[in-house]
Amino acid sequence: MxxxxxxxxxxxxxxxxxxxxxxxxxxxxxxxxxxxxxxxxxxxxxxxxxxxxxxxxxxxxxxxxxxxxxxxxxxxxxxxxxxxxxxxxxxxxxxxxxxxxxxxxxxxxxxxxxxxxxxxxxxxxxxxxxxxxxxxxxxxxxxxxxxxxxxxxxxxxxxxxxxxxxxxxxxxxxxxxxxxxxxxxxxxxxxxxxxxxxxxxxxxxxxxxxxxxxxxxxxxxxxxxxxxxxxxxxxxxxxxxxxxxxxxxxxxxxxxxxxxxDAEGAHHEIAITTIHAANEDEAETAGRAVARSNLFKTAIFGRDPNWGRILSAVGTTDVAFDPGTIDVAVNGVWICRGGGIGEDRSLVDLSGRQVEITIDLKSGDAEATILTNDLTHDYVHENSAYSS
Amino acid sequence: MxxxxxxxxxxxxxxxxxxxxxxxxxxxxxxxxxxxxxxxxxxxxxxxxxxxxxxxxxxxxxxxxxxxxxxxxxxxxxxxxxxxxxxxxxxxxxxxxxxxxxxxxxxxxxxxxxxxxxxxxxxxxxxxxxxxxxxxxxxxxxxxxxxxxxxxxxxxxxxxxxxxxxxxxxxxxxxxxxxxxxxxxxxxxxxxxxxxxxxxxxxxxxxxxxxxxxxxxxxxxxxxxxxxxxxxxxxxxxxxxxxxxxxxxxxxxxxxxxxxxDAEGAHHEIAITTIHAANEDEAETAGRAVARSNLFKTAIFGRDPNWGRILSAVGTTDVAFDPGTIDVAVNGVWICRGGGIGEDRSLVDLSGRQVEITIDLKSGDAEATILTNDLTHDYVHENSAYSS
The missing domain is CATH 3.60.70.12 (L-amino peptidase D-ALA esterase/amidase)
Structure with missing residues (x-):
């Protein structure tokens, strides 16, 4: 090995x-x-x-x-x-x-x-x-x-x-x-x-x-x-x-x-897949914006399928998408459809470690997956005590 | 009023x-x-x-x-x-x-x-x-x-x-x-x-x-x-x-x-002042990069004057500075001098709520202050439970 x-x-x-x-x-x-x-x-x-x-x-x-x-x-x-x-x-x-x-x-x-x-x-x-x-x-x-x-x-x-x-x-x-x-x-x-x-x-x-x-x-x-x-x-x-x-x-x-x-303090491994992006770079940009949102990451820690935090993160980027047509799925449930309320969010199960977010930009054929994790008490603890 | x-x-x-x-x-x-x-x-x-x-x-x-x-x-x-x-x-x-x-x-x-x-x-x-x-x-x-x-x-x-x-x-x-x-x-x-x-x-x-x-x-x-x-x-x-x-x-x-x-869960109010920047935008960019570093923010929560995390955040930007001459002070103590070890970090007192970071880029005459706060257990708690 x-x-x-x-x-x-x-x-x-x-x-x-x-x-x-x-x-x-x-x-x-x-x-x-x-x-x-x-x-x-x-x-x-x-x-x-x-x-x-x-x-x-x-x-x-x-x-x-x-x-x-x-x-x-x-x-x-x-x-x-x-x-x-x-x-x-x-x-x-x-x-x-x-x-x-x-x-x-x-x-x-x-x-x-x-x-x-x-x-x-x-x-x-x-x-x-x-x-x-x-x-x-x-x-x-x-x-x-x-x-x-x-x-x-x-x-x-x-x-x-x-x-x-x-x-x-x-x-x-x-x-x-x-x-x-x-x-x-x-x-x-x-x-x-x-x-x-x-x-x-x-x-x-x-x-x-x-x-x-x-x-x-x-x-x-x-x-x-x-x-x-x-x-x-x-x-x-x-x-x-x-x-x-x-x-x-x-x-x-x-x-x-x-x-x-094995990331510090992680309770969930999150794969954010952006599909139907105009190109691979834009798919990566959209996913990375979500991966860097502390509000998204704390929501996942709290097992809260808070799709509004996903949309607000994508909205900070300049990638091609229409806020009125974007769809978002969390663990396979399309809880955001057409930029608004989709399937019942109570159908989403976030009890396991693996979380799959799918963002459908409806702007092209490219896709990319960003890997990240949730923001937890253990992360704060580990990094507030690291050097002292 | x-x-x-x-x-x-x-x-x-x-x-x-x-x-x-x-x-x-x-x-x-x-x-x-x-x-x-x-x-x-x-x-x-x-x-x-x-x-x-x-x-x-x-x-x-x-x-x-x-x-x-x-x-x-x-x-x-x-x-x-x-x-x-x-x-x-x-x-x-x-x-x-x-x-x-x-x-x-x-x-x-x-x-x-x-x-x-x-x-x-x-x-x-x-x-x-x-x-x-x-x-x-x-x-x-x-x-x-x-x-x-x-x-x-x-x-x-x-x-x-x-x-x-x-x-x-x-x-x-x-x-x-x-x-x-x-x-x-x-x-x-x-x-x-x-x-x-x-x-x-x-x-x-x-x-x-x-x-x-x-x-x-x-x-x-x-x-x-x-x-x-x-x-x-x-x-x-x-x-x-x-x-x-x-x-x-x-x-x-x-x-x-x-x-x-009054930001969610904040234990410290942090003012990051970037001085001697090439222009005001670059002063703002450098300060914002530090303000967005979760590692910096958890360090302040832990009362750890971890200047390495400040430098690594500034290093992600394209603002004018020389990594070999940059100075950083935390609450008035210049613990980073010339991009390396400066005054004794144990002299820094982070027990109060107010924290002042000064970053001297030595590249011009502009300055700007970004206000932020630390990343704490209370932030994680509040934002993992907000909507549920």
């Missing part, structure tokens, strides 16, 4: 002591023969030191290793924080006998505090010594990147002559720009770097970028894809790109759904 | 029975000699029936009366809901012997339900019969427009030859587009309708439109200004427009601050 499911990868997860308890440093290594890499990063202009480093390091399309830590975001830490990231990459390079420029760094945790490098650097050596391709090592790596995540997130798919595996973390400050949270995807596909890059961007667009838990974009979001070309049955001329795209997208969607399901 | 402080106005607040308890229908009448009116409305495309009606009715610059009800927003109610608004205006016109086209209608409450016209129409007659210019009538009117507001909001100012008074309501779904919530402003100034209109738009821009409680824009927001020209010491050539603008803006700012102070 996860990042060692594809051939050509090793991983490790160890305890550095950056967090109060548990594993907090992960290492994923591509042992080749190919070492193609692609990545998407947060579009937040306040980008963390590891984002600034990794953006540069991956720009040549190659990465041999990714080192990830929880227990500190290393964001808003100035030149000293950037030097900490640089030292981390150098230590990985030294331990693996590779170039620091081929080491990507990801960090997650509290913003505005320096990392304890005295704890982190020895843990890099320990992780390098523990690298294996077995499932336990991949599980330990997935565990080591958790912050407020209550469970590890891993996924796997594949096709003819390739496997795709991945791990991700993220439970709060969870809304996409270019990408959201941390995720490492590995594949043994024989694929060119430009094809890998294009496939990653498309997969992220329709998966992580449509997960919006709390509308807050992180300073550290990073999604990395590594390709080794090591699959035993690989066709040297390369994988079928459509099949590869489908598998990569499947893994990203699986991980994105796991993130939303 | 309030809407009858200026000469030339009468008011009433009565109980129609639209709400479970208390007054719920208000009437404000301009008895002249002038009957200039200006209004700004929600920019939400899902606009309520009374907004559609009043937008048209005020388009000639004249209004003789405003009738307002709580206990139902009359939004998303289709042609039947529009007919209800029309009937309400006709009933007011009949009772006062004026034209229905000179009656503005405002409604507030739950979206997606018809008003009980059998209760509302007789209450119009009762309100018309109760009209007086005394303070008690104005207080009753201010009380009658409350929904989840825990207190009435009124304000007053004035200048040479004029008085400005006002009342407002709004505690949730409180974020501006062109205007937010319901407010009626009255003045006895001698002023032309175009000058009144321009003064209202400017006052709303820097007051109600900078109050953003929960980022959710209402379907019913309406701010109305009425001018009677009835001040006993009025100069027939008109008021000093600068003095009038200052007084009108003061009343609007006072009411906006009262709205934020």
């Amino acid at each position: 996860s990042v060692t499911a594809a051939a050509g990868f090793t991983a490790a997860g160890v305890t550095a002591g950056l967090k109060s308890a548990g594993r907090d440093l992960a290492l994923v290594v591509n042992i080749g023969p190919q070492r193609h890499a692609a990545a998407v990063f947060t579009s937040n202009r306040v980008a963390a030191a590891p984002v600034l480093w990794s953006r540069q390091a991956v720009s040549d399309g190659r990465a041999d290793a990714v080192v990830l830590n929880s227990g500190g975001a290393n964001a808003c830490t100035g030149p000293e924080g950037f030097a900490d990231t640089h030292h981390t990459a150098e230590r990985v390079a030294q331990a693996l006998d590779i170039s620091a420029q081929d080491v990507l760094v990801c960090s997650t945790g509290l913003i505005g505090e320096r990392l304890d490098m005295g704890a982190l650097l020895p843990a890099v050596d320990a992780a390098a010594a523990a690298l294996t391709d077995d499932d336990g090592a991949a599980a330990a790596a997935a565990e080591a990147i958790r912050t407020t995540d209550t469970v590890s997130k891993t996924a796997q798919s594949g096709g003819t002559g390739f496997v795709v595996g991945g791990m991700a973390k993220g439970a709060g400050m969870l809304a996409p720009g270019m990408a959201t949270m941390l995720a490492v995807l590995t594949t043994d596909a024989v694929i060119t770097q430009p094809d890998l890059d294009a496939a990653l961007r498309e997969a992220v667009r329709v998966s992580f970028n449509r997960a919006d838990s709390d509308g807050c974009m992180s300073t550290n979001d990073t999604v990395v894809a590594l390709a080794s070309g090591a699959h035993p049955d690989a066709d040297a001329s390369g994988v079928d790109l459509r099949e590869f795209q489908a598998a990569l997208t499947e893994v990203c969607r699986d991980l994105a759904a796991q993130l939303i399901a | 309030s809407v009858t402080a200026a000469a030339g106005f009468t008011a009433a607040g009565v109980t129609a029975g639209l709400k479970s308890a208390g007054r719920d229908l208000a009437l404000v009448v301009n008895i002249g000699p002038q009957r200039h009116a200006a209004a700004v409305f929600t920019s939400n495309r899902v606009a309520a029936a009374p907004v559609l009606w009043s937008r048209q009715a005020v388009s000639d610059g004249r209004a003789d009366a405003v009738v307002l009800n709580s206990g139902g927003a009359n939004a998303c109610t289709g042609p039947e809901g529009f007919a209800d608004t029309h009937h309400t205006a006709e009933r007011v016109a009949q009772a006062l012997d004026i034209s229905a086209q000179d009656v503005l209608v405002c409604s507030t409450g739950l979206i997606g339900e018809r008003l009980d016209m059998g209760a509302l129409l007789p209450a119009v007659d009762a309100a018309a019969a109760a009209l007086t210019d005394d303070d008690g009538a104005a207080a009753a009117a201010a009380e009658a427009i409350r929904t989840t507001d825990t207190v009435s909001k009124t304000a007053q100012s004035g200048g040479t030859g004029f008085v400005v008074g006002g009342m407002a309501k709004g505690a949730g779904m409180l974020a501006p587009g062109m205007a937010t919530m319901l407010a009626v402003l009255t003045t006895d100034a001698v002023i032309t309708q175009p000058d009144l209109d321009a003064a209202l738009r400017e006052a709303v821009r820097v007051s109600f439109n900078r109050a953003d409680s929960d980022g959710c824009m209402s379907t019913n927001d309406t701010v109305v200004a009425l001018a009677s020209g009835a001040h006993p010491d009025a100069d027939a050539s008109g008021v000093d427009l600068r003095e009038f603008q200052a007084a009108l803006t003061e009343v609007c700012r006072d009411l906006a601050a009262q709205l934020i102070a």
Whole structure:
């Protein structure tokens, strides 16, 4: 499973002591023969030191290793924080006998505090010594990147002559720009770097970028894809790109759904599907406006099918729709018809965790689904006490 | 005080029975000699029936009366809901012997339900019969427009030859587009309708439109200004427009601050002032991004001066600033300097209700203040139980 499911990868997860308890440093290594890499990063202009480093390091399309830590975001830490990231990459390079420029760094945790490098650097050596391709090592790596995540997130798919595996973390400050949270995807596909890059961007667009838990974009979001070309049955001329795209997208969607399901304080997982939009962007815009409405999100927490809050959110956007013809269904009951009162709202059952909202804009043929969750007492509790 | 402080106005607040308890229908009448009116409305495309009606009715610059009800927003109610608004205006016109086209209608409450016209129409007659210019009538009117507001909001100012008074309501779904919530402003100034209109738009821009409680824009927001020209010491050539603008803006700012102070579940009133912005719009954009961050708002609830959440919110905008030079102060302590760690965060005292955030963008000379509040358990509780 996860990042060692594809051939050509090793991983490790160890305890550095950056967090109060548990594993907090992960290492994923591509042992080749190919070492193609692609990545998407947060579009937040306040980008963390590891984002600034990794953006540069991956720009040549190659990465041999990714080192990830929880227990500190290393964001808003100035030149000293950037030097900490640089030292981390150098230590990985030294331990693996590779170039620091081929080491990507990801960090997650509290913003505005320096990392304890005295704890982190020895843990890099320990992780390098523990690298294996077995499932336990991949599980330990997935565990080591958790912050407020209550469970590890891993996924796997594949096709003819390739496997795709991945791990991700993220439970709060969870809304996409270019990408959201941390995720490492590995594949043994024989694929060119430009094809890998294009496939990653498309997969992220329709998966992580449509997960919006709390509308807050992180300073550290990073999604990395590594390709080794090591699959035993690989066709040297390369994988079928459509099949590869489908598998990569499947893994990203699986991980994105796991993130939303474990979002801080969530009692409901909500899928907002906008149909008959003029285009895919407008379908996404309408769904995201609803996903970011605190009034909608508290209503779902209270099991209240308050469709007026859905319409008032869509009404703030500039997408094509007529307020007099829009329909809205909650868990299959069309309680808003023609912009007004539809079926009996008491028919809606919101007792389960899964909630499906369908918004029919009647303006075209496009659709998109945004994943979000409700706004609960547990969210307020967790985020009012996070750093204190 | 309030809407009858200026000469030339009468008011009433009565109980129609639209709400479970208390007054719920208000009437404000301009008895002249002038009957200039200006209004700004929600920019939400899902606009309520009374907004559609009043937008048209005020388009000639004249209004003789405003009738307002709580206990139902009359939004998303289709042609039947529009007919209800029309009937309400006709009933007011009949009772006062004026034209229905000179009656503005405002409604507030739950979206997606018809008003009980059998209760509302007789209450119009009762309100018309109760009209007086005394303070008690104005207080009753201010009380009658409350929904989840825990207190009435009124304000007053004035200048040479004029008085400005006002009342407002709004505690949730409180974020501006062109205007937010319901407010009626009255003045006895001698002023032309175009000058009144321009003064209202400017006052709303820097007051109600900078109050953003929960980022959710209402379907019913309406701010109305009425001018009677009835001040006993009025100069027939008109008021000093600068003095009038200052007084009108003061009343609007006072009411906006009262709205934020009484926002649903708020434990802290937060003023986010962005300084040294490239222009006023960018100062507003930066402040609003912070005001809409649930992570920032829960941190303040938890008395946690989490400046990383402020920077990450500003970083999502496109305003001019350098992430390496930005400074942030919380209650006067510059805990973020140069985009990194500044003064000791333990020096920040968040035990009081008033919180002042200062964001120094170092990109120009403009500034703006956005008013908001924290995100609390009480907000979640109140909004998960509102309609059920």
